[in-house]
Amino acid sequence: MDRVIRRTGWDKDSTTDNGNRFLTANGYMGIRGTLPEYGRNELAAINLAGLYHKVGNGWRESLNAPNPLYVLHRVDGVACTPGVMPYASHEQALDITRGLHTRSTVFDLCVLRDERFCSMDNPHLLCLRSELTGIRGAADTDARTDSDIWEIYGPHYNHVESGADKGVIWVLAQTDTGQQVAVARRGTLAEDAESRVYTCCAAIYTSLDCQNPLAAAIRALDDADYDILRRAHTAAWAALWQCAEVSIDGDPFAEEALNYSLYHLLSIAPRHAASLSVPARGLSGQTYKGAVFWDTEMFMLDFYLAVQPQAARACVRYRIDTLQGALDKAAEYGYRGAFYAWESQEGGFDACSDYNVTDVFTGRPVRTYFRDRQYHITAAVVYGLMKYTRWTKDMSLLLDGGYEVLAQSARFYLSLLWQKPGSRTYQILGAVGPDEYHEKVDNNAYTNEMARWTLLTAAEVLAEMKGSHPAAYAALEQKIGFERELPLYKRASARLKEKKPGKDGLIEQFDGYFALEDVSVDTVRGRLMDPREYWGGANGVAAHTRVIKQADVIAMLYMLRGRYAGKTTRANYDYYEPRTEHGSSLSACMYALAACMMERPDAAYPLFMKSAAADLAGGGKQWAGLVYIGGTHPAAAGGAYMTFLYGFLGLEIRQGLPVLHPRLPEGWKSASCKIQLGGFEYTLKAKADGSRTAIKAPL
Numbered sequence: 001m002d003r004v005i006r007r008t009g010w011d012k013d014s015t016t017d018n019g020n021r022f023l024t025a026n027g028y029m030g031i032r033g034t035l036p037e038y039g040r041n042e043l044a045a046i047n048l049a050g051l052y053h054k055v056g057n058g059w060r061e062s063l064n065a066p067n068p069l070y071v072l073h074r075v076d077g078v079a080c081t082p083g084v085m086p087y088a089s090h091e092q093a094l095d096i097t098r099g100l101h102t103r104s105t106v107f108d109l110c111v112l113r114d115e116r117f118c119s120m121d122n123p124h125l126l127c128l129r130s131e132l133t134g135i136r137g138a139a140d141t142d143a144r145t146d147s148d149i150w151e152i153y154g155p156h157y158n159h160v161e162s163g164a165d166k167g168v169i170w171v172l173a174q175t176d177t178g179q180q181v182a183v184a185r186r187g188t189l190a191e192d193a194e195s196r197v198y199t200c201c202a203a204i205y206t207s208l209d210c211q212n213p214l215a216a217a218i219r220a221l222d223d224a225d226y227d228i229l230r231r232a233h234t235a236a237w238a239a240l241w242q243c244a245e246v247s248i249d250g251d252p253f254a255e256e257a258l259n260y261s262l263y264h265l266l267s268i269a270p271r272h273a274a275s276l277s278v279p280a281r282g283l284s285g286q287t288y289k290g291a292v293f294w295d296t297e298m299f300m301l302d303f304y305l306a307v308q309p310q311a312a313r314a315c316v317r318y319r320i321d322t323l324q325g326a327l328d329k330a331a332e333y334g335y336r337g338a339f340y341a342w343e344s345q346e347g348g349f350d351a352c353s354d355y356n357v358t359d360v361f362t363g364r365p366v367r368t369y370f371r372d373r374q375y376h377i378t379a380a381v382v383y384g385l386m387k388y389t390r391w392t393k394d395m396s397l398l399l400d401g402g403y404e405v406l407a408q409s410a411r412f413y414l415s416l417l418w419q420k421p422g423s424r425t426y427q428i429l430g431a432v433g434p435d436e437y438h439e440k441v442d443n444n445a446y447t448n449e450m451a452r453w454t455l456l457t458a459a460e461v462l463a464e465m466k467g468s469h470p471a472a473y474a475a476l477e478q479k480i481g482f483e484r485e486l487p488l489y490k491r492a493s494a495r496l497k498e499k500k501p502g503k504d505g506l507i508e509q510f511d512g513y514f515a516l517e518d519v520s521v522d523t524v525r526g527r528l529m530d531p532r533e534y535w536g537g538a539n540g541v542a543a544h545t546r547v548i549k550q551a552d553v554i555a556m557l558y559m560l561r562g563r564y565a566g567k568t569t570r571a572n573y574d575y576y577e578p579r580t581e582h583g584s585s586l587s588a589c590m591y592a593l594a595a596c597m598m599e600r601p602d603a604a605y606p607l608f609m610k611s612a613a614a615d616l617a618g619g620g621k622q623w624a625g626l627v628y629i630g631g632t633h634p635a636a637a638g639g640a641y642m643t644f645l646y647g648f649l650g651l652e653i654r655q656g657l658p659v660l661h662p663r664l665p666e667g668w669k670s671a672s673c674k675i676q677l678g679g680f681e682y683t684l685k686a687k688a689d690g691s692r693t694a695i696k697a698p699l
């Protein structure tokens with residue numbers, strides 16, 4: 001594979017989109033795809049994974065590091081940057097095969113080329129080479145560590161010091177709660193009359209890594225050499241692509257978009273850590289507080305399981321390790337068991353605020369119920385844990401805390417149930433389902449069914465545990481005393497209210513949904529008085545209508561596939577799709593998967609492309625009320641992969657073996673990819689004529 005994403009020409013308004021589009025990352029950090037001479041005004045950022053801080057009453061968010069790769073050249077005092085110095089051509093590019101960000105600008109007074117990467121070989125390292133040639137005038141170069149960084153709810157660092165040590169320039173930034181971010185760089189400038197080449201190798205360590213991050217960062221640059229690091233970096237990318245690349249014969253656009261999506265997922269995979277998950281906006285900045293949502297388990301995990309199992313493990317491990325946060329959150333609301341964080345930060349702390357949207361007209365915070373009522377998050381955690389266990393057959397996570405997660409999750413749903421006096425039926429009241437525009441609804445089909453699935457799964461898996469791992473079972477029983485609850489799991493799952501398909505096959509999204517105003521998405525959009533207005537909540541334009549934000553019933557039909565008849569999927573798809581705004585990037589792929597289940601690959605195709613190209617195309621929603629929500633969309637990328645693998649190739653695992661049921665979109669001659677399963681690597685290939693192969697090779 002040799003694939004480069006390019007954008008030629010320059011316009012100021014594309015800066016934010018390009019920052020996302022050209023992101024380079026390695027799981028530890030993400031460098032936004034901004035030009036090396038850019039700073040906070042252009043949203044330049046080096047976003048760090050897993051490190052969070054809060055200032056005053058602002059939102060607690062992930063930290064951005066000072067930027068050691070800042071460089072600005074000037075000729076005759078004029079800054080070499082588009083928009084300041086006239087230029088004849090400008091190109092920004094991302095080599096997704098090698099993880100290299102490049103720019104090339106032919107200015108009136110010089111030619112500027114630079115290349116930047118954050119090492120896939122050593123997660124602490126990042127490098128830049130910037131070459132100014134054909135200089136016509138007196139040149140100077142300002143290369144430094146830019147500590148004036150972009151932050152949404154900063155400033156996070158209350159103490160920043162810098163110094164030099166044997167050719168290494170360092171900055172140590174500290175928060176008032178003791179976090180340290182150390183950034184060291186070694187830069188050299190080679191110059192003659194017509195050219196200057198600035199080369200910089202830099203290292204970042206934080207207090208999450210070790211006791212003395214500054215010493216570690218300085219030491220990391222001991223033998224740093226740009227070319228050697230570049231070779232190790234591109235070799236690491238080559239090894240990743242060896243398994244991850246997908247091929248689509250007959251559709252170069254889809255092939256490019258899907259591989260580009262996989263580039264993002266590979267870039268942000270927590271490969272370096274044993275217990276870390278992926279934020280909803282990847283490592284593209286502090287949007288969504290750098291927090292982890294259900295996006296990881298429901299949309300990204302499938303890709304990681306298939307090609308990066310150790311990253312999948314780190315994500316699942318993260319949930320096991322954050323169980324205490326979930327127990328604390330449940331207790332806070334008066335529930336029992338594990339109520340996982342809607343916006344999870346370290347330790348399972350829920351960063352989601354009670355006022356998570358700001359009203360565009362009044363500037364006032366709007367009460368939202370994402371944190372307290374998206375009960376389905378706990379089911380997503382269990383779904384992810386079981387997906388991992390069933391795919392890998394690795395029992396170690398279950399044994400090392402996973403069984404406890406199961407029991408505590410079932411316990412949570414037990415404590416959530418409500419029983420009307422005199423009725424046998426249990427209900428879940430006041431929920432927020434995936435469709436966040438309708439808040440505090442009773443018996444949301446998705447929530448109830450995922451809760452039922454969790455209760456049944458816990459009952460089944462914990463019963464098996466008693467036979468297969470009696471000592472672990474006894475220890476868990478002693479720790480949390482769950483055994484007497486086991487019969488209740490089953491009883492609760494049998495009595496929990498089911499939103500059954502009606503005569504027309506339709507499943508009502510929640511009690512009373514069918515009584516809401518039935519208008520089109522366009523009509524609702526037409527009622528907006530400001531394009532940034534929030535559609536949900538008490539006064540949102542969609543709240544009193546049947547228009548929904550994202551796949552809800554359809555997400556349920558996909559997640560619990562096999563339980564519903566094909567005609568149910570068809571009826572609900574045809575009903576809900578036109579009523580869906582697709583206001584979340586998580587939506588289109590769920591409909592695409594459902595369309596494939598209905599053997600309608602051509603209906604799936606545009607929805608698949610929308611997901612696969614989310615960050616390539618750019619645009620998308622940037623605002624929820626007055627809150628900036630831009631960034632990359634890894635869940636859409638993961639959803640596109642799921643559509644490819646389970647939808648178009650029709651992969652199912654039967655008795656541990658891959659079985660394909662191809663339904664390729666029109667124009668696709670063949671499609672292929674590799675997956676790791678049961679200790680082997682399989683090359684899967686499906687052709688338009690329906691033929692398919694799964695060739696097995698040792699890992």
Ligand code: BGC
Nearest residue numbers: 280293294295434436584586
């Ligand atoms: C969606 C959620 C999603 C979150 C983060 C929201 O807009 O409604 O389902 O988890 O974004 O991607």
